[in-house]
Structures are given as structure tokens and as C-alpha cells.
Amino acid sequence: MSVAARIDEIVAAHAHREGPLLPVLHEVQAAFGCVDEEAEAAIAKALNLSRAEIHGVVSFYHDFTAKLDPRPCVELCRAEACQARGVEALVAAAEAAAGARVRLKTVYCLGLCSASPAARIGDTLHARLDEMRLARLIENA
Amino acid sequence: MTLVRISDDALALACGADEVARAFEAAGCKVERVSSWGMHWLEPLAEIGGQGWGPLTAGDVASVLEGSSAKAIGRIEDHTFLASQQRLTFARAGKTRPLSLDDYAATGGWMGLDRARAMAPQQVVEEVIASGLRGRGGAGFPAGIKWRTVLQAAGPRKYIVCNADEGDSGTFADRMLMEGDPFALIEGMAIAAHAVGALQGYIYVRSEYPHAIAKLNPALDLCAARIAPFVIEVRVGAGAYVCGEETSLLNSIEGKRGEVRAKPPLPALEGLFGCPTVVNNVLTLAAIPHIMTPGGASLYDSLGVERSKGTMPIQLAGNVKHGGLCETAFGITLGELVHEIGGGTATGRPVKAVQVGGPLGAYIRPDQFDLPFDYEAYGAAGALIGHGGVTVFDDTADMGGMARFAMEFCAAESCGKCTPCRIGSTRGVELIDRIRSGGGRAPGKVESLPQMHNAPKQPRSREQEIALLEDLCETMRDASLCALGGFTPYPVLSALRHWPEDFM
Numbered sequence: 001m002s003v004a005a006r007i008d009e010i011v012a013a014h015a016h017r018e019g020p021l022l023p024v025l026h027e028v029q030a031a032f033g034c035v036d037e038e039a040e041a042a043i044a045k046a047l048n049l050s051r052a053e054i055h056g057v058v059s060f061y062h063d064f065t066a067k068l069d070p071r072p073c074v075e076l077c078r079a080e081a082c083q084a085r086g087v088e089a090l091v092a093a094a095e096a097a098a099g100a101r102v103r104l105k106t107v108y109c110l111g112l113c114s115a116s117p118a119a120r121i122g123d124t125l126h127a128r129l130d131e132m133r134l135a136r137l138i139e140n141a
Numbered sequence: 142m143t144l145v146r147i148s149d150d151a152l153a154l155a156c157g158a159d160e161v162a163r164a165f166e167a168a169g170c171k172v173e174r175v176s177s178w179g180m181h182w183l184e185p186l187a188e189i190g191g192q193g194w195g196p197l198t199a200g201d202v203a204s205v206l207e208g209s210s211a212k213a214i215g216r217i218e219d220h221t222f223l224a225s226q227q228r229l230t231f232a233r234a235g236k237t238r239p240l241s242l243d244d245y246a247a248t249g250g251w252m253g254l255d256r257a258r259a260m261a262p263q264q265v266v267e268e269v270i271a272s273g274l275r276g277r278g279g280a281g282f283p284a285g286i287k288w289r290t291v292l293q294a295a296g297p298r299k300y301i302v303c304n305a306d307e308g309d310s311g312t313f314a315d316r317m318l319m320e321g322d323p324f325a326l327i328e329g330m331a332i333a334a335h336a337v338g339a340l341q342g343y344i345y346v347r348s349e350y351p352h353a354i355a356k357l358n359p360a361l362d363l364c365a366a367r368i369a370p371f372v373i374e375v376r377v378g379a380g381a382y383v384c385g386e387e388t389s390l391l392n393s394i395e396g397k398r399g400e401v402r403a404k405p406p407l408p409a410l411e412g413l414f415g416c417p418t419v420v421n422n423v424l425t426l427a428a429i430p431h432i433m434t435p436g437g438a439s440l441y442d443s444l445g446v447e448r449s450k451g452t453m454p455i456q457l458a459g460n461v462k463h464g465g466l467c468e469t470a471f472g473i474t475l476g477e478l479v480h481e482i483g484g485g486t487a488t489g490r491p492v493k494a495v496q497v498g499g500p501l502g503a504y505i506r507p508d509q510f511d512l513p514f515d516y517e518a519y520g521a522a523g524a525l526i527g528h529g530g531v532t533v534f535d536d537t538a539d540m541g542g543m544a545r546f547a548m549e550f551c552a553a554e555s556c557g558k559c560t561p562c563r564i565g566s567t568r569g570v571e572l573i574d575r576i577r578s579g580g581g582r583a584p585g586k587v588e589s590l591p592q593m594h595n596a597p598k599q600p601r602s603r604e605q606e607i608a609l610l611e612d613l614c615e616t617m618r619d620a621s622l623c624a625l626g627g628f629t630p631y632p633v634l635s636a637l638r639h640w641p642e643d644f645m
């Protein structure tokens with residue numbers, strides 16, 4: 001199926017909603033791993049919006065990416081509560097463990113602030129991390 | 142067969158609750174997944190016949206069943222952490238299965254909605270006003286007054302929007318409620334819908350909370366008939382902190398960039414798609430079912446202090462020994478929270494600072510620990526309660542670094558609409574870096590030009606740079622469109638004022 005056809009399908013599935021753009025973008029991001037120029041154009045056409053409007057929204061939100069990054073992604077929380085439990089001291093080792101193979105993404109707050117530092121891989125959460133556990137998570141990601 | 146109750150709250154799962162549950166099942170027990178008690182240092186916590194054990198690993202299961210485990214904590218309900226609390230919003234925490242309609246109804250569920258629907262909308266609004274409930278999202282605006290505005294507003298249709306974009310670090314009460322007691326939130330929204338005449342509701346949940354989303358959707362399916370004709374849809378955010386600001390959140394639901402709107406018009410008059418809209422936080426809406434039970438409003442009003450009525454779910458986080466959820470009446474002091482309930486720092490070192498109210502909250506020194514938890518008292522002390530997050534730091538914390546982080550966070554999350562926040566935050570990071578590296582700043586190329594008569598020709602001293610930072614903070618505080626730029630000065634200035642040595 002072509003990108004445009006798949007996107008038409010996604011848009012049709014959300015057409016009944018009020019303000020369907022965010023649900024559409026989430027599904028496109030999940031289906032293709034990114035929302036690139038081609039996808040933006042197809043979404044614009046399907047929703048009868050300008051490409052600028054779509055690009056403005058895509059580029060605003062951290063969750064939508066313009067380029068596909070096939071690497072596994074480990075999200076590490078570096079907000080205040082995780083900093084209070086020393087997440088900054090783990091970053092160097094985490095970066096070393098990630099190397100070029102794993103994408104290490106900084107996020108602000110996973111809601112596990114009473115058991116910090118915390119990380120997320122896909123929909124799996126990990127709390128009470130130390131250097132060794134975090135490095136092992138990244139290596140197995 | 143032994144019945145074991147283990148939480149399936151995201152925090153319990155992150156600490157390994159699934160492995161513990163599987164180990165109990167393998168040992169021949171029946172496992173029931175319930176909400177979390179909020180004693181997070183004990184998760185994964187297992188309950189058998191009211192007795193608790195935690196924090197468990199799969200390897201502890203045999204000794205728990207033999208009765209020889211050293212991780213026994215006795216009767217859970219008698220635990221000192223819980224005994225000091227008064228739970229109204231979190232009355233079901235630890236006790237019910239989140240998606241069980243039977244458990245919900247058996248613990249007083251739907252009583253508030255049934256009673257509200259038997260009343261006129263105006264009466265419901267009056268009861269919410271009488272309860273003294275104020276918005277739990279941070280601003281503390283009286284919930285009933287907001288509802289009355291929407292009730293009286295004219296519009297083609299009206300909306301109930303639940304703000305579940307809980308982005309503040311150090312807060313997790315919204316998440317716990319959505320995962321542990323989703324029907325309470327839904328019931329609160331249905332009551333709000335009846336009170337103002339809305340037929341459509343949205344719950345805007347941040348994408349960082351996949352477990353909450355996974356609980357809300359089936360919960361909505363299960364009780365769709367119960368709340369009909371009112372309909373609720375879950376909308377998932379996309380990683381923008383600023384979408385926790387109500388007008389930015391409305392733009393996001395509409396499918397736009399999450400940029401803040403100028404107020405007025407208030408969302409209560411022109412909110413979602415230009416229609417009158419109630420925007421309330423999860424905790425505000427979840428407090429409603431209890432308030433609408435017979436006598437609930439007057440009980441709520443009898444708790445707390447001055448103009449801060451009822452209970453506040455306070456979240457103990459960061460470097461704290463007993464982290465978790467502490468719902469208690471307003472008026473408790475910060476010292477009691479951090480030392481008596483929280484047990485001091487997890488590292489055992491002295492407390493250096495406590496940040497109350499998330500990334501936009503002030504850093505508070507231990508000598509201010511007699512501060513009572515009260516919107517007005519915090520405001521008078523140059524601090525804010527925000528969403529009730531309390532993040533503890535020990536004496537290794539670098540407060541200059543935390544001030545820099547506050548500016549950096551604001552720069553990363555600014556929606557870009559107003560200049561003080563968009564540019565000020567970046568300049569703030571640069572300024573703090575210069576102050577911390579000890580040097581002032583030499584005049585730039587343009588400043589050195591002879592025609593720039595008013596530009597200083599001497600390098601700025603460190604003192605001048607500090608004055609400039611204070612000036613910048615004042616501009617951000619007074620001229621930003623929303624709380625992101627407007628409150629970032631709180632952590633920055635409080636750190637600068639209380640720990641100037643950390644800026645050396």
C-alpha cells in the first residue's frame with residue numbers, strides 16, 4: 001500500500017472526531033516511525049489543510065519526528081525529582097552504553113518521581129535505576 | 142487458595158510488580174491486581190488478608206508464604222504513613238480493582254452522580270461552591286465559580302475538559318488516580334457535565350502515561366451507559382509540557398500547535414472550539430463525587446484552613462525516604478511532610494532544599510519548614526503549591542545548577558508565543574552561566590560602536606550580571622502570557638536568594 005493510501009485510511013478512521021489532527025499524527029508516527037514531508041503532504045490533502053499548518057503542528061510536539069530513526073529508543077527522565085536522586089551522574093555511563101546503536105532521549109518526567117531515577121523503553125517503565133541497571137537496560141534495548 | 146493483592150500501578154510495574162505477581166501465581170496463589178496504596182518505597186507491595194509485605198522481589202515470595210519474611214510491614218491500614226492521612230479523593234487507593242464496576246459501586250461509586258442528577262444544575266453548582274473546592278491544577282481558582290460561569294454562558298454546545306497533562310516533575314497523583322480509580326474521574330466529569338449542560342467531554346492525557354491511557358479507555362467503555370448521554374473521549378498529548386496550560390491544551394485538542402491563548406476571553410466563555418468549556422484538573426474532578434454525596438460538601442468545607450478547604454493529595458518525591466502519595470487536609474507544615482511523613486532524605490543526608498509545586502515552584506529552605514500547606518501562605522512566602530508536588534534535595538544538590546535547569550527547561554518547553562518566555566529563558570541560561578563562571582561580560586561589537594551612546598563601554602561586573610538576572614526574572618514574571626514563563630523566576634530567584642554561594 002502506498003504512503004498516501006495508508007494515510008487516507010488513517011485519516012478516514014479519525015474523521016468522525018472533532019479536531020482529528022493529533023490522533024492522526026500519533027497513528028502516522030506509529031505506522032511509519034516518523035511524519036516526513038511526504039506524509040505531511042498526504043495528511044494536508046486528506047484533511048483539507050495547508051502543508052504549513054500540518055508542518056507547524058508536527059514540528060511543535062516532541063513526539064513527532066521528521067526523520068525515521070530505526071534505532072531502539074531509551075527515554076531517560078532528567079527532571080528535578082530524578083536529578084535529586086542523581087540521574088546526572090548516570091548520564092555519561094548511559095551515553096557510553098548507548099553508543100551509536102541506541103537512541104538515548106531525554107524526557108522530563110515519567111511520573112515515577114518517588115522511585116527515581118526512571119527510564120522508559122516503549123511502554124515499559126523502569127525505576128530506582130543505578131548506573132549498572134541503566135547500562136544493562138540500554139544494552140538490552 | 143491464598144488471595145494476594147498486588148498493585149498494577151505504573152510505579153509498581155516499574156519496580157517489578159509483574160514478576161512478583163507471577164511468582165505468587167506459580168506458588169499456587171490467586172493474584173488480584175488492585176490500585177496502589179501510594180507507599181511507593183514499599184512497591185511492589187503484596188497484601189494477604191490485610192497484612193502487607195514490601196518491597197518484594199520474586200525471590201521473596203516463598204518466605205512471605207511461609208510467614209518468615211523480614212519484609213513484613215504488619216497491617217497495611219495501620220501503617221503510620223497512612224494513619225496520618227485523610228483520604229477522600231484517594232479513598233479507594235490500594236483497596237479496589239481499578240476496572241471493576243462492582244468494586245466501584247460497592248465503595249460508594251455513582252452515589253454522587255445519582256444525587257446530582259436528581260438535582261437542578263444550579264443546585265449542584267451551589268454545592269460545589271459551598272464545598273470550597275479550588276482547582277488542584279495549580280492556580281487554585283474556585284471550581285464552583287468556574288462551573289457557574291459556564292452554566293450561565295450561552296453557547297451552541299458546552300464541553301468538559303479534564304486536564305491530565307501532568308507534566309510537573311515531582312507529581313504523580315493524576316497518574317495514580319487515572320490508573321487506580323478511573324471511574325471516580327469519569328463520575329466527576331459526568332457530574333460537571335450535568336451541572337453546566339455539556340454533552341461531550343475530553344480527557345487530555347500526556348503521552349508519557351501509557352498505563353493511564355490503557356486504563357481510561359476500557360473504563361470509559363465499561364461505564365458508557367452509566368454516564369450517557371454524556372460522552373468522554375481520551376485525547377493523547379504529544380510530549381509538550383506547555384500543553385498543561387489550559388488554553389494551550391485546548392489548542393492541542395483542536396489539532397493545533399499547543400500555543401497559549403491570550404486571556405480574556407476565558408475558556409469558561411470561549412474555550413474548546415470557541416464554546417463555553419470547563420477545564421479542570423484530574424484531582425479537582427475526582428474530588429467531586431465525594432463532595433456530591435450527602436453531607437460531602439460541608440465535610441469538605443470543614444477541613445483545611447482559611448480559604449484552602451478540603452484535602453490535598455500531596456506527592457512526596459525526589460530524595461525522600463518514604464516517597465509516595467499523602468492526601469491530607471490543608472494546613473500541614475512542610476516540616477511534618479518532609480521529616481515526619483517522608484522520613485527525611487533517602488540518602489540519609491541533611492535536607493538542603495525542597496521544591497514545592499513542580500518545575501515552576503520555589504525552592505524552600507529547611508528554616509522555612511513551618512510553612513503551612515495553604516495557597517495563601519505559600520503565596521505570601523513567594524512560593525506556590527502548584528499541583529502539590531514536594532521534591533526533596535539533600536545537601537549535595539547544586540542550587541545554581543537547579544536555577545540554570547529551570548531556565549533551560551523553560552527554553553526547551555516554551556511554546557514561543559510570547560517574547561519574555563521564548564527569549565528570556567535562553568538569555569537566562571546564558572546569564573547564569575556567566576555568573577557561575579565568575580566573570581562579567583565585555584561589551585559586544587555593536588555595543589562598542591561610538592554611536593551606541595547608551596551602551597556601557599566597561600565590562601559588566603558579576604554584581605551587575607546578578608542585577609540583570611533579577612531584572613530579567615521580573616520581566617518574565619510580569620510580562621509572560623502564561624505560568625511557564627511567568628513562574629520560571631520562582632525557582633531561579635529562590636535559589637539565588639537562599640543559596641548565593643552555589644552561584645560562585
